[in-house]
Amino acid sequence: KNEVEQSPQNLTAQEGEFITINCSYSVGISALHWLQQHPGGGIVSLFMLSSGKKKHGRLIATINIQEKHSSLHITASHPRDSAVYICAVRSLGGGADGLTFGKGTHLIIQP
Amino acid sequence: EAGVAQSPRYKIIEKRQSVAFWCNPISGHATLYWYQQILGQGPKLLIQFQNNGVVDDSQLPKDRFSAERLKGVDSTLKIQPAKLEDSAVYLCASSLQGYGYTFGSGTRLTVV
Numbered sequence: 001k002n003e004v005e006q007s008p009q010n011l012t013a014q015e016g017e018f019i020t021i022n023c024s025y026s027v028g029i030s031a032l033h034w035l036q037q038h039p040g041g042g043i044v045s046l047f048m049l050s051s052g053k054k055k056h057g058r059l060i061a062t063i064n065i066q067e068k069h070s071s072l073h074i075t076a077s078h079p080r081d082s083a084v085y086i087c088a089v090r091s092l093g094g095g096a097d098g099l100t101f102g103k104g105t106h107l108i109i110q111p
Numbered sequence: 112e113a114g115v116a117q118s119p120r121y122k123i124i125e126k127r128q129s130v131a132f133w134c135n136p137i138s139g140h141a142t143l144y145w146y147q148q149i150l151g152q153g154p155k156l157l158i159q160f161q162n163n164g165v166v167d168d169s170q171l172p173k174d175r176f177s178a179e180r181l182k183g184v185d186s187t188l189k190i191q192p193a194k195l196e197d198s199a200v201y202l203c204a205s206s207l208q209g210y211g212y213t214f215g216s217g218t219r220l221t222v223v
């Protein structure tokens with residue numbers, strides 16, 4: 001069973017700061033997702049990675065398969081980025097491909 | 112493209128009552144997942160369907176939880192009888208062969 005650890009659990013920063021959220025996992029994966037969850041429960045998929053790096057607007061996600069580690073970066077952070085960011089992985093093999101989730105990082109960006 | 116639809120958005124019930132949640136996945140997505148998210152934790156997979164067959168229900172408390180996807184499209188998740196510890200957000204998601212994961216807005220269940 002894959003164990004997914006995120007850090008930090010909570011992060012408060014000032015508007016404009018560069019934000020980094022880390023994710024590590026214990027077992028080989030076929031894909032890693034970064035998700036955003038706002039109060040109310042709905043989850044939005046930000047990235048799906050299997051290697052390298054992806055960029056979308058001010059968000060950048062990287063993954064190092066050998067080190068079993070991924071990071072999510074937010075440049076020029078804004079109060080609307082305040083949310084819970086969740087890392088989730090899809091383990092290798094088998095027909096069951098439900099995601100294993102980290103506990104999330106609660107990010108608050110203050111104006 | 113329409114998203115994953117879930118209803119109701121909120122539900123409050125007394126313990127020992129029954130409740131049902133409904134999910135309509137993205138059109139064409141053969142795989143449907145139900146997740147349970149307890150406050151302060153990441154979501155946990157309850158059950159995965161491939162079309163109308165169950166792929167993984169190893170974490171579904173089968174003594175009180177049941178789920179079905181009769182025609183390979185819509186799905187319902189039922190709890191009977193509910194316990195206090197079932198209070199959580201129930202998320203439905205769908206994918207096309209594990210890709211294009213899309214989540215619904217969730218149903219927030221409070222058991223009192």
